[in-house]
Amino acid sequence: MIRRQILTGGAALGATALSTTLASPAVAQTAPEIRWRMASSFPRSLDTIYGAGDHVAKRVAALTDNKFQIRAFPAGELVPGLQVADAVQNGTVDCAHTASYYFVGKDPTFAFDATVPFGLNTRQMNAWMQHGGGREVLKPFFDSYNIVSIPAGNTGAQMGGWFRKEIKTVADLNGMKMRIAGIAGNVMQKLGVVPQQIAGGDIYPALEKGTVDAAEWIGPYDDEKLGFNRVAPFYYFPGFWEGCLNLSVYINKAKYDELPQLYKDALESACRDATVDSMAKYDVQNPQALRRLIAAGTQLRAFPREVMAAAYKASFELYDELAEKNDHFKRVYDQWRAFRDAEYGWFRVAENSFDQFVYAMYAQEAQQRR
Template sequence: MERRRMLAASGAAAAVLPVLAAPALAQAMPEIRWRCASSFPRALDTIYGAGEHVARRVAALTDNKFRIQVFQAGEIVPGLATLDAVQAGTVDCTHTASYYFVGKDPTFAFDGTVPFGMNFRQLNSWLNAGGGREVLKPFFDTYNVVSLQAGNTGAQMGGWFRREIRTVEDLRGLKFRIGGFAGNVLAKLGVVAQQIAGGDIYPALERGTIDAAEWVGPYDDEKLGFQRVAPYYYFPGWWEGGLNLAMLVNKAKMEELPPLYREVLESACRDATIETMAKYDRVNPEALRRLVAGGAQLRPFPRPVMEACYRAAMEVYEETSNTNAHFKRVWEHFKAYRETQLQWFRVAENSYDSFVYAMQAQEQQARR
């Protein structure tokens, strides 16, 4: 009898322990509130939504103890000025594309995407398993920020043009809204590159201030309405084989976080990367069909144009490496990893994809 009472008592105590432990853990967790300035407008639910996804996951995993409020571009600072705000402590972090800040240093491009670089999977491998994050860290340290991977768009489209591009000569004098390092490459071919925030592109294209504009891909481009003012839709966006989105965090703020919160933030950013890519792969095919059905003229860049752009890109990489030590160090590491990735993808991935595409084309032709 005595033994049964002791077992019952110990069982009751064990049942109480989890109830007591959870509030005790919650009470031990500090209340932290961050502000995040996005570089994107709220209307672009996929790319802006990656930042919101991080905020939701962080709150959910900390019982709302750690909360991040996301502000769309322009609410606190303009979309292309968010890095300055993070450095100044005006905000704690920014959800952005690091290549927006190549005007400060072209090395920022490697944290986003570079012309004829790697696709989503290859870049993800470089950053997380190939030493890319470690190679970039000394560079980001000079800006007192920490970069966390927080989304990806996949390979992008080549943009909307008011007139057709048939030859390399057609690029000369073209006023083209294009982000990142690609503007330096196209400048070699006579393009006048313009870096304009997402929400300001349509009016510039409509007024004729620019002749062409690229953003992301069908889903986002349709939302921005480019098809109404520029009929020719080119592909591929050779300058963005897979744009990595980043959560750039003030370094001091990152170091102040409890270890648990740092792990939660990094986990939420990784989750956002998977979710964002998955959503783009779902919504882009449907949007492309709608755009073409609505009159968009789908065009591939002519092969001579692509080849000229590739040669120009390789020249710019070498020229920039000669004058920028950070860029040279990262480019050499990036280039070596890209070479091994391309060798592997040609063997299995590209062979498989090419065969399946060819068979699909045959089946579609047979059904006509």
């Protein structure tokens, strides 16, 4: 008899596991055995971000008594990490685990499935996707690419990346070659940066050789693994282009439509579980890694307010420009912007006021202990 656990998330980050018998013995005996291949955009060495896709595969197998099995492959083993959307679309692979903003060169609308500069934080993104209409408004867009996209992982707020020189004014960005993903590259281009789209495994040699002057990836835990601190001394925050990063499982639409409802439900449950799990891991791993990086000589810097303000202005100018000439982008942007405005109003009242007070008190107590 096939049994599975359904993870339901009424609150943005909440998840409750319910073990439910979903099939009678007769159904269990006739449930098909399905084998899929999942192409990841991430190297296996980055165990948390790659691990979110692997987590989905393992949970799906567990929830279907191993009737439905997905085998995850790291970037490059089946297809290059930045080509997984094409591979899913044309059926070369059954599914992929990726970050949608890698494909903004096809259409900037992809960015909304991942993150956009000065957008939603982790909880807000999860709320938009699960209960705020995000997946529904994105569905027609993904249908046009023969893809079903399910949220499956989140990194939380990211860092601003590694720089060879200090950034004191907007002028310091002029002519800088920077590895930066997604629509953020278009924003930074407005500030004089020359954006470079480079897969995670190729960033270190590019930074080491000077092919790029700066590079962003995720945060302390993954950045430490990739060794960026050895080739660039300045570590900037915050990654204003990534208040979070929603990861996704892409599924070939024809393959998805062939699945029994039982297996579709298993996929949904596994993906929600991977989202909660990956966020929790990063929230444990990043503080420890940041302390190690600073102890090893990394120079932590905040982006100047002038740079942040210029980037904010450039971001929303860009969104307006894209909405004027791209119907998909405008439809999603209009719904997303209304949701964002409502969320910001609420978070300013409760979350932000709480955070500001307790962090200020923590800083005061820390100063007194010195």
